[in-house]
Amino acid sequence: MQSLEEITADFNTHLNAFSLSGKVLELYSPANYLWSLGGKRIRPLLTLLAYQLFSNEEPVHAYQAATAIELFHNFTLMHDDIMDASPLRRGKPTTHVVYGTHAAILSGDLMLIKVYELLSAYPKSQRFKMIKLMTQTAIKVCEGQQLDINFESKEIVSETDYLQMIKYKTAVLLGASLKMGGIAAGAGKEACKKLYSIGVRAGISFQLIDDYLDVYSNQSGKQKGGDIIQKKKTLLFIHAMNQANKMDRTELQKLYQGNDPDKVSLVTTRFDQNKSSEYVLSLAKQYSDQAFEDLDGIDCNSKSKAILRELITDLLKRKS
Numbered sequence: 586m587q588s589l590e591e592i593t594a595d596f597n598t599h600l601n602a603f604s605l606s607g608k609v610l611e612l613y614s615p616a617n618y619l620w621s622l623g624g625k626r627i628r629p630l631l632t633l634l635a636y637q638l639f640s641n642e643e644p645v646h647a648y649q650a651a652t653a654i655e656l657f658h659n660f661t662l663m664h665d666d667i668m669d670a671s672p673l674r675r676g677k678p679t680t681h682v683v684y685g686t687h688a689a690i691l692s693g694d695l696m697l698i699k700v701y702e703l704l705s706a707y708p709k710s711q712r713f714k715m716i717k718l719m720t721q722t723a724i725k726v727c728e729g730q731q732l733d734i735n736f737e738s739k740e741i742v743s744e745t746d747y748l749q750m751i752k753y754k755t756a757v758l759l760g761a762s763l764k765m766g767g768i769a770a771g772a773g774k775e776a777c778k779k780l781y782s783i784g785v786r787a788g789i790s791f792q793l794i795d796d797y798l799d800v801y802s803n804q805s806g807k808q809k810g811g812d813i814i815q816k817k818k819t820l821l822f823i824h825a826m827n828q829a830n831k832m833d834r835t836e837l838q839k840l841y842q843g844n845d846p847d848k849v850s851l852v853t854t855r856f857d858q859n860k861s862s863e864y865v866l867s868l869a870k871q872y873s874d875q876a877f878e879d880l881d882g883i884d885c886n887s888k889s890k891a892i893l894r895e896l897i898t899d900l901l902k903r904k905s
Contacts, residue, residue, distance in 0.1 A: 635766025729753025756788025
């Protein structure tokens with residue numbers, strides 16, 4: 586059984602050697618450019634660790650599935666950057682800035698297609714389950730992205746709707762990452778179901794913490810209150826609106842939609858008055874606790890379980 590450090594090092598070597606190639610260089614270059622920017626690669630590591638829960642072999646058999654997961658994640662980043670008109674990704678110019686929007690869209694599509702090519706290499710019994718899971722996940726991610734876009738023009742967004750949006754946009758891919766590893770290892774239906782639940786719950790917790798840190802993080806070099814500036818209706822805003830009286834709701838709505846130079850500090854004060862940050866962190870903890878309860882309930886290798894717990898804990902233990 587490999588440690589987290591060993592799995593990470595070996596798989597990063599594999600990923601660094603991976604590239605997309607074909608006769609039309611202009612199609613493949615944008616995808617390889619984004620791929621070369623690296624990243625934390627949390628999702629494929631989840632796949633490999635889930636595989637190790639149920640297999641005593643080194644997780645090389647799960648490399649194709651893990652690579653497919655990371656390729657799909659990069660595909661979503663490629664298109665997200667275009668929709669958000671983002672100039673930078675991981676400190677470098679975004680793909681559409683370097684290669685143009687049309688090339689980036691087409692190359693992103695190629696990445697998605699290659700996901701299915703990688704999964705098709707598995708034996709029939711696993712291949713069908715993996716492709717079905719990936720298809721269902723891709724649909725949900727697209728639905729989550731559209732819900733996020735819809736929220737931009739909605740005055741009122743409910744907590745239920747917001748949680749559904751982040752579940753689809755962010756969390757289901759973490760769930761799929763874990764379940765994919767279980768499928769590759771031949772885990773049973775119930776075990777795979779729990780793996781998916783762990784990833785979804787951890788993913789929701791991750792996004793809620795991310796929303797909190799956007800406003801309250803003290804990290805240097807990061808724009809504070811970016812979500813407020815962009816008028817994103819995160820759970821902090823939704824909770825504050827729900828808790829405030831009618832007059833305060835009207836004032837908060839006006840502040841949020843406006844461009845006051847002190848907008849971030851003024852809105853943050855409203856969040857503090859309504860204890861919205863405490864609520865969001867409490868809810869994030871509920872989801873992470875449920876994820877760990879699910880993990881405890883899986884009958885598998887205890888040492889491998891401890892390693893997976895370590896990775897999820899690191900993922901959720903963000904610096905404030």
